[in-house]
Amino acid sequence: MQKRRSALVTGSTSGIGLAIAGELAARGMNLMLNGFGNAAEIEAQRTRLAHDHGVEVLYDGADMGRQDAIETMMSRAAQQLGGIDVLVNNAGIQHVAPVDEFPVEKWHAILAINLTAAFHTTRLALPHMKFNQWGRIVNIASAHALVASPYKSAYVAAKHGIAGFTKTVALEVAEAGITANAVCPGYVLTPLVEKQIPDTARARGITEEQVKRDVLLAAQPTKRFVTTEEVAQFVAFLCSDAAASITGTVLSIDGGWTAH
Numbered sequence: 520m521q522k523r524r525s526a527l528v529t530g531s532t533s534g535i536g537l538a539i540a541g542e543l544a545a546r547g548m549n550l551m552l553n554g555f556g557n558a559a560e561i562e563a564q565r566t567r568l569a570h571d572h573g574v575e576v577l578y579d580g581a582d583m584g585r586q587d588a589i590e591t592m593m594s595r596a597a598q599q600l601g602g603i604d605v606l607v608n609n610a611g612i613q614h615v616a617p618v619d620e621f622p623v624e625k626w627h628a629i630l631a632i633n634l635t636a637a638f639h640t641t642r643l644a645l646p647h648m649k650f651n652q653w654g655r656i657v658n659i660a661s662a663h664a665l666v667a668s669p670y671k672s673a674y675v676a677a678k679h680g681i682a683g684f685t686k687t688v689a690l691e692v693a694e695a696g697i698t699a700n701a702v703c704p705g706y707v708l709t710p711l712v713e714k715q716i717p718d719t720a721r722a723r724g725i726t727e728e729q730v731k732r733d734v735l736l737a738a739q740p741t742k743r744f745v746t747t748e749e750v751a752q753f754v755a756f757l758c759s760d761a762a763a764s765i766t767g768t769v770l771s772i773d774g775g776w777t778a779h
């Protein structure tokens with residue numbers, strides 16, 4: 520019988536990453552979860568995934584903004600899961616401010632977590648993937664890897680950067696059975712986005728429904744949020760054997776946003 524594959528999903532304690540982790544576990548993969556949050560809730564998620572799907576699930580709270588923490592997490596994954604076969608770089612943060620007022624420390628944090636972390640996990644995961652002549656790397660980018668919005672300079676720079684990084688890695692490992700792709704969601708209703716709605720409604724003097732439709736979904740032609748389940752299924756397909764010829768791509772799942 521084939522050994523279970525092992526997946527690391529960074530930022531998998533919430534939102535898109537949590538849904539991806541659930542989908543990969545449902546497809547029989549052992550998991551390394553990562554991200555911040557309430558320790559008891561994370562432990563409950565970890566045991567639920569392990570119990571529901573009969574797979575091994577570990578958790579490492581490495582700060583993806585720190586090289587040393589990423590290195591420690593990756594050596595743990597090598598020792599306790601036998602290496603990472605499927606790497607999903609998902610952890611991400613946002614900060615919104617005009618470029619001439621953008622806090623320098625926020626710029627560095629966004630670039631570190633949304634871009635440089637993927638360089639570190641990738642360089643540390645690749646030797647095992649190359650040895651096995653099989654691997655899957657999926658980088659959760661954004662529609663902002665393809666188009667810009669004002670006041671999101673660091674996020675847009677990091678997401679455009681991850682698209683270029685993904686293509687470069689894909690070319691380097693194409694003959695080793697390893698694929699690398701970037702997935703670009705439009706607006707997904709995660710806790711991160713949900714939290715912004717009441718504040719925006721108050722600030723603009725409009726209803727929460729108007730915020731969703733006229734502010735958040737203004738550029739999303741379907742006028743509905745992409746769901747975490749849709750992103751998770753898409754990513755899981757890219758991580759399957761059937762997706763062996765899909766590599767070096769920057770794939771949209773954005774309700775038509777970037778068709779404008």
Ligand code: NAD
Binds near residue numbers: 662
């Ligand atoms: P979220 O806030 O719900 O989840 C983010 C995850 O990253 C959490 O698990 C959090 O703990 C973790 N994280 C944050 N900083 C970290 C750090 N320093 N080290 C380790 N983990 C850290 O957000 P989400 O909406 O699920 O976003 C996930 C990814 O999807 C991000 O890369 C984001 O840019 C991207 N994305 C989101 C949307 C959207 O509309 N929600 C759209 C496009 C792309």
